[in-house]
Amino acid sequence: MDQTNPATTLSHQHVSFPDGLQLDCGFHLAPVDVAYRTYGTLSPARDNAILVCHALTGDQYVADPHPLTGKPGWWGRMVGPGLPIDTDRFFVICINVLGGCMGTTGPRSLRVNEDGTEEPWGTDFPAITIRDMVRAQHLLVAHMGIDRLLAVVGGSMGGMQVLEWCATYPEQVFAAMPIATSPFHSAQNIxxxxxxxxxxxxxxxxxxxxxxxxxxxxxxxxxxxxxxxxxxxxxxxxxxxxxxxxxxxxxxxxxxxxxxxxxxxxxxxxxxxxxxxxxxxxxxxxxxxxTITRAMDYFDLGAEHDGDMSRPFQGTRTRFCIISFSSDWLFPTSQARLLARALNQVAANVSFVEIDSDKGHDAFLLDEPDFDRTIRGFLCGAAEHAGIG
Amino acid sequence: MRLDQRLIAGMIRPRTRVLDVGSGDGALLDYLFRNSGCDARGIEIDMREVTRSVAHGLPVMHGDADHDLVHYPDNAFDYVVLQRTLQAVERPREVLRQMLRIGRYAIVSFPNFGHWRLRMQLLMRGRMPMTSVWSTPWYDTPNIHPCTILDFLTLCRDEGYVVQQWMAVDEDGERAPWRRSIRLANLFGEQALFLLRRKDTPHK
CATH class of the missing domain: 1.10.1740.110 (Rna Polymerase Sigma Factor; Chain: A)
Known part of the structure; x- marks a missing residue:
């Protein structure tokens, strides 16, 4: 074991699922640990949960100090009491993605060899997809006794997870906010x-x-x-x-x-x-x-459904709010618009906003007042439609 | 909410699916959701208005009548509303076709170019008319397809749309008293408001 790296010895709040997961690649990964953080209080009816999905290099420490760097949470300006994702009102869950390195099973997790010895998976860790990440998150959400998430919110790769949630568990997502993302990973991004x-x-x-x-x-x-x-x-x-x-x-x-x-x-x-x-x-x-960059490269919602990007959303009752940023050239507005039109094709309930910003892709992590207002307003509207006071 | 928006809301039955094309500040959407229990959504070209609407919890997407209606499936809505915009779209006939493809009913309002003041100005001054409704000079105006109430009726007849209801409205949105004579409405109505349906949509 690498003793020089404190990351490997850190412990994170997690749930272990001994039965594990059947992955898209055909491999059955077991057991699977899912590390997470929660903020706010789950209502007695369990209907006020919002899942925040993190991006490529993010983690579950969305609104409290990072245990390794000591820096504030990566979305501490968005998630908290009185903030746009208001933890006085909503129960916020953030989960380290499958393949990650902050407590959820990933390449640094130990596996048991045939001779009984343990060693990290390393590059033998199976190829995973965004859908596999979402399935792992679903294990934890179901474990918490939550039948339906009020909202699933995420930017960049987090937005891919939002879309995959809507495609894989359509009845369990009341509202979805894919932010600065795309329905497929472009050749440039690959x-x-x-x-x-x-x-x-x-x-x-x-x-x-x-x-x-x-x-x-x-x-x-x-x-x-x-x-x-x-x-x-x-x-x-x-x-x-x-x-x-x-x-x-x-x-x-x-x-x-x-x-x-x-x-x-x-x-x-x-x-x-x-x-x-x-x-x-x-x-x-x-x-x-x-592992995670490869999962992003494989992401293509249309390809999973015979090239038809709208098919995974057929009959969806989820309320969508797509947000892009004018200066984002990694996940440009043109790709968000493709997503909006795919959702139009199935007459889904879609809001679509491009926030004017010169901060590029990272704008979703930074101070953009219009962005904050949009998130707050959309979530309030969703809560009202869901009948949550 | 403007008075003519109240007239539009009065044409829409409760608990129906509505698409408001050019939803502006979202006032009609908000009214239809709160007072009529409608599933009301908007398309708006001005991004500031889109952001403002979504920040109020209203489902509005950035887009426009010419390019975005084509993506919706047939009969996705009961009503598709186009307020004071028909004269500014690139292809008005195609926009109407799309509205009545994706919706069972179309509600269309537009400024009437047949109003007497416009006719008078053109006749007397020989220059493009300028009024409070048509207030931008010809080289700057977004209103590239102006029409009169009679022109619009002819288009509806050619396209096979049934005019279920029509009214002339003045600039403030007050309903004008020209209910019987379409020719008088064409002379004195500043704005026109139409409820159209496809021939195959049964009258209720």
């Missing part, structure tokens, strides 16, 4: 994921995915993956506004230091990305990154 993965593979400390045996992590590869991905979460306008062409006054530790050296000084944007990369590797597992 391409970016592939660059991220190649960066990890190219790290000598990757050791074919069995890095725990050497007590190492492919930190450099994973950091490069994160740096590259992080650029796709922003926009040119946001980068220009935050950093412009500013150079750090103290020379960075470039490959060749000293006056006149090629990398003697560092642009602020470079410094920022390096910081993003280095903090990420302390909290995230490289094999999880590979």
């Amino acid at each position: 391409a970016f994921n592939e660059v991220s993965r190649q960066a990890i593979f190219a790290d000598p400390q990757w050791h074919g995915g069995r890095y725990w045996e050497c007590n190492e992590i492919p930190a450099r590869g994973l950091a490069v993956a994160r740096m590259m991905a992080h650029i796709t979460y922003l926009s040119e306008a946001a980068l220009t506004r935050k950093f412009g062409r500013r150079v750090r006054t103290t020379p960075g530790r470039g490959a060749a230091g000293g006056p006149g050296a090629l990398f003697g000084e560092m642009f602020e944007v470079e410094s920022y990305l390096r910081h993003q990369g280095s903090t990420f590797v302390r909290r995230f597992d490289a094999n999880s990154y590979l």
Whole structure:
């Protein structure tokens, strides 16, 4: 075991399901641990639950400090008492995705070999899909005795889970908010994921995915993956506004230091990305990154239903609110509109808003007053229609 | 809610499915949900209005009459409403066809280009008319397909739509007194309001 990484020894609130899950790839994964956090109080009728689905590198710590980094929850500005997803009113559940590294079964979980010894799954962890993630979440929601979720909300990969919930358990989702997402992962996004993965593979400390045996992590590869991905979460306008062409006054530790050296000084944007990369590797597992990015690549709602994107929603009674951001080029409004039109084809109840923002894909995590108002209003409307006071 | 929106609401039976194309601030949607128990949804081209409506819990999507109606299935709604917008769409005839494909009834209001003041201005001044209803100059106006009440009736006849109800309305939305004569309505009505149905939709 890797003793240098505190992430592996941390314990998380979870439920173990000994019977496990039948995965889309045909593999039966058992047992399955599902780690989660909840906020607010479940009503006696169990009808006020909202499931928040996290994105690729998120986790269940949506509104309390992260146990590894100590940073506030990733959506602490959205989930809490009196906030748009109001925990005074709603019971909020957030679940670490299958394949993740914060307590839910994933590549870092231990498996029992034939000779009785235990070792992490590593790259032997089966290929999973977004639907497998949703099935794992469903195990926990059913375990909590919740028959119907008032809402399922999520951005980016979280939005893919929202759509998969509506397609797989249509009767159990009263309202759905897919945010900054798409009904399929585009070729461009698969391409970016592939660059991220190649960066990890190219790290000598990757050791074919069995890095725990050497007590190492492919930190450099994973950091490069994160740096590259992080650029796709922003926009040119946001980068220009935050950093412009500013150079750090103290020379960075470039490959060749000293006056006149090629990398003697560092642009602020470079410094920022390096910081993003280095903090990420302390909290995230490289094999999880590979497993989850692959699940995103496989996501294509239409392909699961003979190429017809609207078929999974046939007869749906769920109220949808699709939200996109004007400067998001990773999950652009055009893809959200495809989703809206697919839902129109089955006469679903759809709201569709594009929020004007220059912050790129990450806008859904940042301060956007119109976005907050939209979430709050849609959830209040849904609660009213569901007959929840 | 504007007075003509009250007239529209009066044409819509309770507990029906309604699509309001150009739902604006959502006032009609809100009224139909709260007072008539309708499943009322909107399409709106102005994103600020969309955001405002959704923030009020109303189901509104960003889109427009020309490009988004085509995606809905046949008979998805009982009523499809188009308020004061027909003259501004790219293809009015196609929009009407779509409305009566996806809805059993269409409720259409538009400013009447046959109003006497417009006729008078064109006759006397020889220039494009400018009134409180038609208030933008010809080079800036979004109203690319103006028509008169008589023009609209001819289109309905050609397309085989049954005019179940019609009324002339003044600019404030008050119902004008020209109920019997369509020619007088065409001369004195500032706005027109029509309830149409397909021939195969039985009259109730």
